Every structure is written in structure tokens, then in C-alpha cells.
Amino acid sequence: xxxxxxxxxxxxxxxxxxxxxxxxxxxxxxxxxxxxxxxxxxxxxxxxxxxxxxxxxxxxxxxxxxxxxxxxxxxxxxxxxxxxxxxxxxxxxxxxxxxxxxxxxxxxxxxxxxxxxxxxxxxxxxxxxxxxxxxxxxxxxxxxxxxxxxxxxxxxxxxxxxxxxxxxxxxxxxxxxxxxxx
Ligand code: AP5
Numbered sequence: 001x002x003x004x005x006x007x008x009x010x011x012x013x014x015x016x017x018x019x020x021x022x023x024x025x026x027x028x029x030x031x032x033x034x035x036x037x038x039x040x041x042x043x044x045x046x047x048x049x050x051x052x053x054x055x056x057x058x059x060x061x062x063x064x065x066x067x068x069x070x071x072x073x074x075x076x077x078x079x080x081x082x083x084x085x086x087x088x089x090x091x092x093x094x095x096x097x098x099x100x101x102x103x104x105x106x107x108x109x110x111x112x113x114x115x116x117x118x119x120x121x122x123x124x125x126x127x128x129x130x131x132x133x134x135x136x137x138x139x140x141x142x143x144x145x146x147x148x149x150x151x152x153x154x155x156x157x158x159x160x161x162x163x164x165x166x167x168x169x170x171x172x173x174x175x176x177x178x179x180x181x182x
Contacts, residue, residue, distance in 0.1 A: 003028055003080035004105055005181070006087075006160075008151060009113035011140045012120035012127075013166045014173060018113065019084040021174045029077060032084040036069050037061060056131055058139040060088055060147060067095050075103060089147040093154055110155040111177060113166035117141060 007015040023030040040048030051061045070086055087093040124132045155161050162180045166173055
């Protein structure tokens with residue numbers, strides 16, 4: 001069966017780290033909207049230029065822009081996939097639902113990686129990406145609570161949520177995620 005997974009969690013929860021490991025283990029395509037947007041920024045494309053300033057402030061890039069990136073990559077994909085960092089709000093989740101209905105690929109599970117704010121802040125400050133200053137991290141956490149956290153309830157109602165504790169060693173968390181998806 002082709003897996004169709006979604007990783008949800010606050011900035012620094014380890015979505016990207018864990019998604020890479022699981023995709024390697026299970027031969028899935030890793031679709032991270034953050035990574036895709038950063039590639040556009042690095043390439044200096046018109047899309048990247050629009051996105052860069054918004055990302056550096058820790059705000060969400062427009063739904064339309066992100067949706068076009070995801071749709072381009074999902075349609076016609078003949079392999080299991082894992083979405084990381086998308087959807088980010090209820091309107092993106094509804095648009096994704098419509099798209100997946102159209103291509104007959106319903107979501108199988110939504111893994112929510114749970115980590116407390118102190119640990120998130122410590123991890124992100126240590127990384128030091130362009131949007132990892134303390135002020136921007138705190139704003140990203142607020143944006144997460146306001147716009148993305150309601151998706152836990154959205155997907156709970158559909159019976160899709162799999163919560164996983166994201167504290168501890170990378171390998172230990174990876175085993176927890178794999179076990180939760182058996
Ligand atoms: P995005 O790239 O999605 O960033 P994020 O959600 O803020 O997530 P991070 O990459 O910070 O954290 P992560 O959970 O992936 O953790 P990671 O594995 O990297 O989005 C960035 C921006 O793009 C957004 O703010 C927005 O502007 C825009 N954007 C993206 N998607 C969008 C969308 N759908 N709609 C609109 N805008 C969108 O780990 C973090 C650090 O911790 C790393 O250094 C890692 O090595 C370390 N680490 C991981 N696990 C552990 C562990 N167990 N122990 C110790 N360290 C660890």
C-alpha cells in the first residue's frame with residue numbers, strides 16, 4: 001500500500017528530521033513546504049522573492065502560493081508521500097482535502113509531534129537558520145498556536161491523529177513514530 005502521511009507539530013518539533021528518516025526507511029517522497037520555499041528563495045525566483053520576507057518575519061506565506069507548490073508535486077506522484085509543514089491552517093487543510101479527493105489519495109494518518117516550548121526554543125536557537133532568532137521563533141510559536149494547532153482538532157474529528165512524544169534522542173523518537181504507524 002502507498003503510504004500517505006502528514007507530520008504536524010510546532011517549529012523545532014523535529015518534523016523535518018523525523019520525516020527524512022521515515023521517508024528513507026519506507027521509500028516515501030518527503031514534501032516539506034518549508035524546504036521547497038527555501039529552495040525558491042535560494043534560487044532567487046519570483047516566488048522565492050515574495051516568500052523570503054514573510055518567512056523571515058515568521059509569518060505564513062499565502063495559501064495560494066503554497067498550494068500551487070504542493071499540487072504541482074502531488075498530482076501524478078506514483079509513490080507514497082509524507083507532507084511536512086503543510087497544511088498550516090484550516091483553509092490549507094480543506095484545500096488539501098479537495099485535492100486528495102480529486103486524485104483519490106486520502107490521508108492515512110496525521111502524526112503530531114509533541115515537544116514543550118523550552119525545548120523547541122533551545123533547539124532552534126542552536127540551529128540558527130535565518131528565521132531562528134529568539135524574537136522570530138517566539139512569533140512562529142504564536143502563529144503555530146493560533147493557526148496550525150486547530151488542525152489537531154480538525155483531524156481528530158476524522159479519526160486520523162497519532163500523537164507522538166518528540167522529546168529525547170532522534171533515534172528513540174524515530175522508533176516511536178514507526179511503532180505508532182504499524
Ligand atoms: P518550516 O520549514 O516548515 O519550519 P517550521 O515548521 O518552523 O519547522 P522547523 O524546520 O523549524 O522545525 P521542524 O519541526 O521541521 O524541526 P527540525 O527537524 O528542522 O517553515 C518555515 C517557514 O516557511 C514558515 O514560518 C512559513 O513562513 C513558511 N511556510 C512553510 N510551510 C508553509 C505553509 N504550509 N504555509 C505557509 N507558509 C509556510 O529540527 C529543528 C532543529 O532541532 C534542528 O537543528 C534539528 O537538528 C534539531 N533536532 C531535531 N530533533 C531533535 C532531537 N530529538 N533532539 C535534539 N535536537 C533535535
